[in-house]
Amino acid sequence: MEKEPGDDLMDYKFLYDTAPCGLLTFKMNGQIIYANQTLLKWLGVNDEEIAAKKMTDFLDKAGVMYYELFVQPILKMHKEVKEINLNIQTSKGAFSCLFNGVAVDSKAGEGEIIHAIIFKVEDRQKYEKELLLRRNKAEEDNKLKSKALREVSFDQSHLVRAPLANILGLVSMLEKAIHKDHEAHRFITMLQQSASKLDNQIKSIVNKANLKP
Structure with a gap:
């Protein structure tokens, strides 16, 4: 049976997947745990493919170095980063984004994980x-x-x-x-x-x- 529109509004998984930004959860070592459908669409991958990736797999060499030397240490020390400029690489090309992340303790006892939000900035750059x-x-x-x-x-x-x-x-x-x-x-x-x-x-x-x- 199809869901009523009101049911979708209360479906947090639905909200998570259809958010107008990329939502990503990964381990401190970069191993990706979850990604919403918006981000999967931007990256051109599916749920199975994203599970075998690390966060840094979608960055160019300069981006990987920047993330490992600057972003990751800040996440470990201060538990959050805001408005970090990154270039995301995909099979269809690259796009610029703003990366916000917060480090939290995993409920599964696997150490800290990162909840991140990714905003495309293509329109802002054009403006x-x-x-x-x-x-x-x-x-x-x-x-x-x-x-x-x-x-x-x-x-x-x-x-x-x-x-x-x-x-x-x-x-x-x-x-x-x-x-x-x-x-x-x-x-x-x-x-x-x-x-x-x-x-x-x-x-x-x-x-x-x-x-x-």
Whole structure:
């Protein structure tokens, strides 16, 4: 008779096998005891085949060395490890994962065993690469915009300041020529002050663009 949906929700073996992560139990020497169906599917093996394997059989040479020299000693000493990056090797290829494990005493009196959770990180790596590409593109765009701004500031400052310098020179000459006319002298002074303010504004814009005026 088929199980009712409600029965499956209370079936811990069912939950264990269908968890969206790999669940693995193995001895401290690496001999695998249990693996859920999710992990078996990822590895491309069945229950009988996994029983003849060690945890390190699914790692490359560098991964085996890393596990034996770093991960295993921590498990023995501190009884747990968190978010260890490993590359799992399968017959269909390899995938990156995060490995979390905790060491507990076996109820069967066989010493310590490891309960581990394995999370695939393929999607996260794709997301991180996409973020990195976008950040690099944004930085490159900002560099191009800054370069364009500096070029515009430089060109405009020279284009504007050249005639401005002529105006200031002409104002000075006019001031000397009609220094007896007080009304004209007042207008020339106002013109000179306005031109000086404009000159200072141009210098300020150029300085903001990190250019010498």
